[in-house]
Amino acid sequence: MIIGAHLSIAKGMPKALEHASAIDAGAFQFFTRNPRGGRARKIPSQEIEIFKQERQKHKVRYTLGHMPYTVNLATNRADVYEFAKDTLLEDLERFDQADINHLVVHPGSHLGDGIEAGIERIVEALTYVFNRYQGKTHLLLETMSGHGTEIGSNIDELEKILAGTGWPDELGIGLDSCHLFAAGYNVASKAGLDSLAAEIEQKIGWQRVGMMHLNDSKEGLGSGIDRHAKIGEGKIGREGIKAIINHQAFRDLPFVLETPVDDFLEYGSEIRLVKELRQN
Numbered sequence: 001m002i003i004g005a006h007l008s009i010a011k012g013m014p015k016a017l018e019h020a021s022a023i024d025a026g027a028f029q030f031f032t033r034n035p036r037g038g039r040a041r042k043i044p045s046q047e048i049e050i051f052k053q054e055r056q057k058h059k060v061r062y063t064l065g066h067m068p069y070t071v072n073l074a075t076n077r078a079d080v081y082e083f084a085k086d087t088l089l090e091d092l093e094r095f096d097q098a099d100i101n102h103l104v105v106h107p108g109s110h111l112g113d114g115i116e117a118g119i120e121r122i123v124e125a126l127t128y129v130f131n132r133y134q135g136k137t138h139l140l141l142e143t144m145s146g147h148g149t150e151i152g153s154n155i156d157e158l159e160k161i162l163a164g165t166g167w168p169d170e171l172g173i174g175l176d177s178c179h180l181f182a183a184g185y186n187v188a189s190k191a192g193l194d195s196l197a198a199e200i201e202q203k204i205g206w207q208r209v210g211m212m213h214l215n216d217s218k219e220g221l222g223s224g225i226d227r228h229a230k231i232g233e234g235k236i237g238r239e240g241i242k243a244i245i246n247h248q249a250f251r252d253l254p255f256v257l258e259t260p261v262d263d264f265l266e267y268g269s270e271i272r273l274v275k276e277l278r279q280n
């Protein structure tokens with residue numbers, strides 16, 4: 001199985017590979033730029049070259065860039081909207097050069113204008129991006145918990161965005177077990193996973209599902225609150241996590257932990273736990 005965690009690239013992308021190896025991660029995610037700010041650290045082309053070479057030596061099979069939270073593709077503020085479109089295009093191009101598998105973005109928040117208006121703006125922004133972008137790194141829209149005016153807390157909304165954008169090959173979805181659970185999908189049970197998988201297959205197509213953020217949830221099913229818990233320590237629980245990672249439809253996805261840790265080394269024991277829960 002491919003399981004990894006969110007790591008920092010502040011000390012360089014090759015360093016993140018070393019950190020991934022230290023916790024026996026087969027995947028890692030990083031923020032493409034400061035998560036709450038706007039400016040990107042300029043990644044020198046030499047660093048990218050080293051990263052590509054080093055990646056062969058480490059057992060990292062999957063890499064994922066996470067767009068900053070300040071990117072809101074559904075905003076009604078013109079300046080924020082322009083920033084979101086430009087940042088998304090720029091980051092896709094930057095990380096395509098580093099052979100990153102996917103970038104993931106939160107679809108956006110409509111800020112009170114309604115789901116339909118928000119989806120329209122997201123579609124327009126993605127159309128802008130995909131009219132210009134030609135790389136190999138694919139973009140994933142993340143499933144959200146439905147907090148506030150967030151779009152993307154159900155499969156129907158993601159389907160509408162993909163359909164509006166014309167189903168480009170470079171666009172798919174990324175799952176988050178905590179967000180799905182908070183949004184009311186019971187991923188802690190086999191029956192809940194079966195029906196979610198069937199819905200995704202029918203409305204999105206399984207080939208567009210890129211990965212899953214594997215997080216437990218501090219809040220209950222359908223709470224609408226996005227609070228990640230460590231694996232086995234939340235309301236999804238150890239048995240729920242076991243059901244997810246062994247489910248026929250989900251088991252081959254790359255899994256990325258975004259659980260609350262003080263130090264990345266703590267991910268090492270969670271990765272071990274997940275591997276123990278895995279059945280052949």
Ligand SMILES: [Zn+2]
Binds near residue numbers: 066106142
């Ligand atoms: Zn996210």
